Amino acid sequence: MSDLSLNPSTSAAAWKSLRNSVWNSPAVRKILVLALLALTWELAARFNAKPILFPSFVETMTALWQAITTENLLQASWVSMSVLLKGYAIALALALVLVSLAVASRFVRELLQTLISMFNPLPAIALLPVAMLWFGLGEKSLLVVLVHAVLWPFALAALTGFDSVPETQRLVGRNYGLRGPSYVARILIPAALPSILYGLKIAWAFAWRTLIAAELVFGVSSSNGGLGWFIFRNRNELFTDKVFAGLAMVIIIGLAVEGIVFRIIESVTVRRWGMQR
Template sequence: MTKNSTLFVRPEIVVEPNRNAVAEVQRPLSAFEAIYRISWIRKTAILLVLALVWEIYGRWLDNSLLFPSFSETLHAFMSGISSGVLLQRAAVSLQTLLIGYSLGILLAGLLTTVAISSRIGNDFLETLTSMFNPLPAIALLPLALIWFGLGTGSIIFVLVHSVLWAVALNTHAGFRSVSNTLRMVGQNYGLKRFSLVRSVLIPAAFPSILTGLKIGWAFAWRTLIAAELVFGVSSGTGGLGWYIFENRNQLETANVFSGLFFVIIIGLFVENMIFAKIEKRTIRRWGMQH
């Protein structure tokens, strides 16, 4: 640098922090925002809106035989609960449902374990799924009648069919999505077949398995109600499906709606109190889902 050269100093730009932005970030949530973040409150609000729409339409239609209002349905529901009829019918339906649902899950687990262990097992499951999954469970009612007679066995048979393929498909898809790295890690620890499935594949594929369990539960409910419309009185059980059918024949439409309302309540309870807790303690806890 020569004596005549001038030293230029670049002016530094000082940016003052935006105090308004900082205050905006640190602004506490309002009461509405804090409540809105709670999931069960949002869902309850949706249900209340639906109930309000139901009540308005029922009153506007003004025909209880065709479409009772929500208040009339709720009154019939409370009467059925207080008399114990609805609770008794629901207990019968749930007992049958749990048996069929459990058997369907058990068979689905065995099939998917065999499918993941060998190529012939994989081909076997894919073939059976392609054959029987499109077949409606209700279409098997005549065969169930011939094979098992009028009774709980026929209902359980169609329940197993409705649950088996949904759970097997989702479980198998979840197993196939597990990375080869995890499989090799399990094999390096000496895990094979059932131990590999239990310790590696099931935890890694649990989001798909849980989805299959939810779908299987919904299919089982629909199949159960439809099957009880046919078999309920003959088997002497009289579940919710037969309760709905009886009241339809007697033109007690409010009781029909109350039976359907009870099915909805049970479905909401299972979804939000059982499946949601399982999901929170497994999938979300493991960081698989936000």
């Protein structure tokens, strides 16, 4: 027969090529990892047989769906996300201003490096009592804590990235007469973008976990309970499956931001420019 589709060797090669293409897909590998973790979770919960302490994956997903449909879990998640985005944006703007000034002034550089050394190791949640004392119980206190969580790690990553820009690129910018903000925007930021994106990821992770921890302590922001408050309230009522559902929502949002938002940014910038594999 002349039909290649009936040739066993051709079919085997096509199947191998399809298998390799599927396996080499990062999305497929991530789905397999998540499925394996879910299976391990389910088996461990069934072996433990204590739902009040450790609900199964199926019970948690059921509670998550019920919380979304009947208890406004999505609204609580958006309350948390809206506060986080405000604090994240404020901190990024402050960090970029400080780092830009540090590039132009040795004094500001020493000042910024000293502040980073002082405050970067300080857990943001440790500032919560002071923030509550100064700004009361509400969004302002959350923003203070979030700005602290984001500002220092991102400033450190951005400053490191700026320092790693080759001198030849710096000279090109100066030869074109670029100074001040235009020099930073057109030369330093594009050249240091991998480090900046890394700093954005680290700052996002710090901000997200700090926000949830802060909401677990005093929870209410602008008269609306956030995701951390949802977890805290259900823990007090011993609804362990809903507690795990809230934790699952925290993980889902984290995976979505990391796997979608930052991946899109990377694909249209550093990956497209050949700066990162």
